[in-house]
Each structure stands twice: as structure tokens, then as C-alpha cells.
Amino acid sequence: MAGACGPRMTLPTQLVLRALLVEPTREMYGLRIGQAAELPSGTVHPILARLEGCGWLESRWEDIDPAKEGRPRRRYYRLSAEGAESARTALARVHTPAALVRMLRPDLAGGVS
């Protein structure tokens, strides 16, 4: 279903997608995604929900025993195969000047080509 709808490509959404596309198969939880995208903590969940709703992201609960780990389970997110493709296409089309992204996140600016 990826690509059936497209999220609004706001700058934070672009930053999240670029962060995820650095390693598309890697699973990350919300806090780490926010850190990777250099967005303030607590702001990425609406973006993740939209991307998940579009089928670009998949999520699952971490498979651990909280008793052994001494911490709660995390919710892990990963780009779906189609979502990664859609994200690359959408980022390539987006009108945000590359210079702006390079200025904000020089490390991510070239990560999606």
C-alpha cells in the first residue's frame, strides 16, 4: 500500500525520512529517530504516525523481557521496502532547496541519492 497516499513533505518530515534512509533496513525507535533527524525530542511521533499510516513505515514492539532488561519495550520503526522507494522519490521531487537541507543537516543532504 505504500505510495497509496503521500505524507505532506514538510521539512521535519524530510529530515525524518533522510535520517531513516541513511540505513533503510535499520530499526530505530522514536527517540533515536528524533536524535538522528536532529529534531527536538517528542516531536517525531506525529510524523511517524503519518508515515506509518501511508504504509511507508512498519513498526513493532521490541521483543525483550522487560524484567531482564530493566526497562520497558521500545517501539521500533523501519522503512518498508516500498516506503523507502517512495521516500526517495518524494525527496527527489520535493521543492525544498537542497542548500537549505545542506545547511540544516549537512550529513544527511547527500544520503538519499
Add this chain to the structure above:
Amino acid sequence: MRLDGQSLARANALATALRLARALVRDLGSGEVPVEALARVNALALALARADALNADRVLDLDRALGLGRGLAVALTGALNAGGAGDLERARGVAVALVGELAGVDPVACWAREVAAGGVWSIPGRVPGRLVALAVWLLPVSERSRYRAEFGADLVELPCRERLGYSVRVLGGAWELRWALRAAARTGDGAAARRAKR
């Protein structure tokens, strides 16, 4: 912010309950019910009751933990009487769920973990916990438990000084998240309806 006397006592009681619940998980994993398990389950019930008595202002939602504590006592009694492996496994399952409840729900986890570690005595839960709880309350009912757990896991991981900012931003984005979740549900419903028509 500093813990006041009541919050400190409540956090200590919860830390004790968490420690005892973890010990019970270990006890019950050994394949038999050791003698200490009975003493532990009694002490656990006392610790939970104390935490509940110190929670008269309902800052924390302890209902599920209290229910699991009662369920653990019943399950353990069943395991002792019947002595079957299934009963023992059931009791262990309740103990694991109780550990998850105590360690996985903010702000309990923050308080309990820090108290248990003898660490920083700030209050991660009182204000951030309420803000996150309010944010979760704004979400569709079907999504609340997921995001309660997700935000709780984030809060536990964050340093104390960042928790308030995190919770403020979560609350600030709650309407946007609600909108995104409802939109996703509509899309899902629409897709399901289309599939059903085919």
C-alpha cells in the same frame, strides 16, 4: 524539583515492589516454588498497598499493578496447592506482567528505577507524567495504550533534565498525532471496505 516526603515514600514502596516482583520472576523460573517466594509475595502485597495508600491524590495509576499483585498471590497459591508446571508458569507470567507494569509505565519506572539505583532525586513523573498522560488522553482510545507505553519508554530513557521538555512537546503535538492516527484509521477503513467489496 525535589521529591517531597510522600512522593519519596511512594517511590520507595514502588521500588521495593519492583525488586520483589523481579525476584519472584527468578524464583518461579526455577521450576519449583521456593519457600522465600511466599514471603516475597506477602512483602510485595504490603509494598503495593503502601504505595497505593500514598497515592491518595491519584498521581499514579496503580490499578493494574494492584490487580496483578493480587493475581500473583492467587496464582502462587494455586501453584503451591496444585503443584503443576502449568500453574507455576501462570504465576510466573503474572509476575513478569507485574514487573513490566511497574517498570514500563511512566512515571513509575522513572521513580522506581532512580530510587532503586539510589540516583538522582528529581521528579521525572509528577509534571512530565501528567503532561504525557494528558497527551495520551487526547489520542483515539484504541491507540492510547500503545502511545502510553511508547512515550513511557522514551521518558525512562531520557535524562531527567530533558523529560519536562519532551513531555511538553509530546503534549504540543498530541492534536497533530491524533489527526494523523485518525487519518490513518480512515485510510485503513477505506482500504478494508474496498477489499470487502471486491
